[in-house]
Amino acid sequence: MEDIQERIATSFNSQGLMATLGARLVSAADGEVQIEMPFSTQLSQQHGYVHAGAITSIVDSACGYAALTRAPLDCDVVSAEFKINFVRPAIGERFLAIGKVQTSGKLLAVCTGEVRALSAGAWKVVAIMQATIVNVRG
Template identity: 70%
Template sequence: MNDLHERIAASFNAQGLMTTLGARLAHVQDGEVRIELPFDARLSQQHGYVHAGAITSVVDSACGYAALTRGPEGCDVVTAEFKTNFLRPAIGQRFVAVGRVVNAGRQLAVVTGEVLAHTANGAEPKVVALMQATMVYVQPR
């Protein structure tokens, strides 16, 4: 494990929400982070799809951690704003949220994210959500 992965993993593992959702940090590289979320009926809405709140939470975290890979030494990151588009119902065995840095400055990072639904039959994953977000670099508390 490299220093970048360790830095992101330490922060990710401190998040109670990601633990509650059953999400796991799947991939870290400069400018990109992936978080996996297995299907769990406890995360569903009334039609049996994964709830938009769970989907938004994992893609927000993937975007934030992607931004953190480009952040100044010793900083942390918080979300300033985001917009999420839901393209189809979140149906699948597992979901992969991918956050990617578009531009990182000294104080802000603009990032994009997508959530891919993977099914048990091995079909091509489908994009269920897209995110555009702005992250702010802050000093840890």
């Protein structure tokens, strides 16, 4: 278990975008990764919601890192495709992206993800993703 957390944390900490977004790795376990991001006006769009690009970035990373927990040790991962549905405006104090592996094989993993927003003490889902992640060697 500690090897998984170290592997994911090392890669996560090397991502400039996650640092720019103020995101942090919350947890990494076999097949599931959670990433949290605080609200910032620097990440907002014209209506004051967190921009779809920021929400997409954290859930894409959560899905990718969930896939990395199942990837061979000599592989890294990249996103091949994803679909995201925004089910309500991204309004909240904090946002939690949860990526989960649904199935994985030698080359591909299919993951689902969701982003929850914390507002007034309650969590609500704001986005849902399905992603295909590819193992890449070297």
